[in-house]
Amino acid sequence: MNNLKYSLLVISFLLIPGSLCQNGDYATCSASFQCAGIRNITYPFWGGSRPGFCGYPGFQLNCQGDVPILTISSIQYRVLEIDITTQTIRVARGDLWNITCPRFLYNTILEPNLFTFSPNYPNITLYYGCNVQPITQLPGLFNCNVNQTVIRNFFTIGGALPSVPGTGISCDNTISVPVNQTAAGYLALPTASITHLQEALASGFSLQWSANNRVCENCIQSGGLCGTNRNSPSFACYCADRTHALTCNDTSSQTGTGT
Numbered sequence: 725m726n727n728l729k730y731s732l733l734v735i736s737f738l739l740i741p742g743s744l745c746q747n748g749d750y751a752t753c754s755a756s757f758q759c760a761g762i763r764n765i766t767y768p769f770w771g772g773s774r775p776g777f778c779g780y781p782g783f784q785l786n787c788q789g790d791v792p793i794l795t796i797s798s799i800q801y802r803v804l805e806i807d808i809t810t811q812t813i814r815v816a817r818g819d820l821w822n823i824t825c826p827r828f829l830y831n832t833i834l835e836p837n838l839f840t841f842s843p844n845y846p847n848i849t850l851y852y853g854c855n856v857q858p859i860t861q862l863p864g865l866f867n868c869n870v871n872q873t874v875i876r877n878f879f880t881i882g883g884a885l886p887s888v889p890g891t892g893i894s895c896d897n898t899i900s901v902p903v904n905q906t907a908a909g910y911l912a913l914p915t916a917s918i919t920h921l922q923e924a925l926a927s928g929f930s931l932q933w934s935a936n937n938r939v940c941e942n943c944i945q946s947g948g949l950c951g952t953n954r955n956s957p958s959f960a961c962y963c964a965d966r967t968h969a970l971t972c973n974d975t976s977s978q979t980g981t982g983t
């Protein structure tokens with residue numbers, strides 16, 4: 725009887741330190757993450773001091789400038805807002821930030837398995853190198869200097885070339901960029917100016933992300949933190965005790981992760 729009591733005492737002493745020993749990855753990923761001007765960023769984002777296993781591939785932020793920079797399909801975006809609850813970010817094209825005559829012209833192409841355009845952000849189309857006569861007055865007309873040559877350009881909402889009586893306009897290049905609906909309204913007016921264009925591009929547009937969103941919600945509800953397995957691209961749920969595959973109350977464990 726005494727022996728049994730003693731054994732139980734020894735066992736409980738052996739178990740307590742084990743249960744107090746925290747999962748190192750859980751502690752790492754629960755640390756508050758601030759990147760450039762944005763605070764309290766969580767999964768799927770990582771970068772700066774936050775390691776990749778706390779996030780999801782394709783969501784690395786560069787925190788060195790005045791706002792976080794996210795790269796999607798080799799294009800840099802300025803991250804203006806992150807909404808974890810609706811899984812949306814508001815971004816502005818970095819190459820069109822205060823610049824309407826960029827050196828290289830890129831369309832706004834996403835990585836469709838990671839990001840989709842939010843509804844209600846119509847595209848603005850920028851036309852470059854157009855054969856518009858210098859005397860022609862068009863809303864949205866602007867000039868760029870390329871190699872000491874002035875080239876004529878303009879923007880429209882949607883994709884259609886404006887119908888100018890008596891002129892067949894053609895352009896060398898077009899790119900399209902989403903803008904918010906208020907901005908689109910201004911840009912559609914005959915009074916639209918290059919300033920309106922710059923403001924529209926600077927206030928950005930919204931994207932919805934997918935990074936195991938549903939699986940992550942379940943992990944969080946069970947008290948865990950979402951991440952990616954250190955050794956494989958699969959999901960990881962970091963819990964106070966150890967790393968689990970999906971939720972803190974599942975029984976399967978992840979091999980080679982956590983401590």
Ligand SMILES: *[C@@H]1O[C@H](CO)[C@@H](O)[C@H](O)[C@H]1NC(C)=O
Nearest residue numbers: 756757763764765766808809
């Ligand atoms: C950070 O975000 C979490 C989850 O959205 C929230 O519970 C917490 O209050 C936030 N902390 C700060 C300091 O904003």
Ligand SMILES: *[C@@H]1O[C@H](CO)[C@@H](O)[C@H](O)[C@H]1NC(C)=O
Nearest residue numbers: 821822823922923925926927
């Ligand atoms: C870019 O535009 C913003 C306002 O939209 C302005 O505050 C900022 O100084 C500009 N930056 C550069 C580099 O021109």
Ligand SMILES: *[C@@H]1O[C@H](CO)[C@@H](O)[C@H](O)[C@H]1NC(C)=O
Nearest residue numbers: 831832841845846847900902
């Ligand atoms: C805007 O343009 C992009 C790329 O051309 C396209 O994928 C997207 O569906 C367009 N958005 C709208 C609202 O038409």
Ligand SMILES: *[C@@H]1O[C@H](CO)[C@@H](O)[C@H](O)[C@H]1NC(C)=O
Nearest residue numbers: 826827828869870871872873
């Ligand atoms: C500008 O001129 C340089 C040298 O002549 C040429 O290599 C380059 O392609 C030109 N750029 C454009 C946009 O035409």
Ligand SMILES: *[C@@H]1O[C@H](CO)[C@@H](O)[C@H](O)[C@H]1NC(C)=O
Nearest residue numbers: 904905906907920923924927
């Ligand atoms: C839409 O863009 C304009 C700039 O054109 C900005 O002033 C406004 O705050 C933006 N609205 C929203 C809802 O983002």
Ligand SMILES: *[C@@H]1O[C@H](CO)[C@@H](O)[C@H](O)[C@H]1NC(C)=O
Nearest residue numbers: 942945946947971972973974
């Ligand atoms: C785990 O816990 C969550 C939240 O308490 C619950 O919704 C879910 O059904 C549980 N899963 C299992 C496998 O027990």
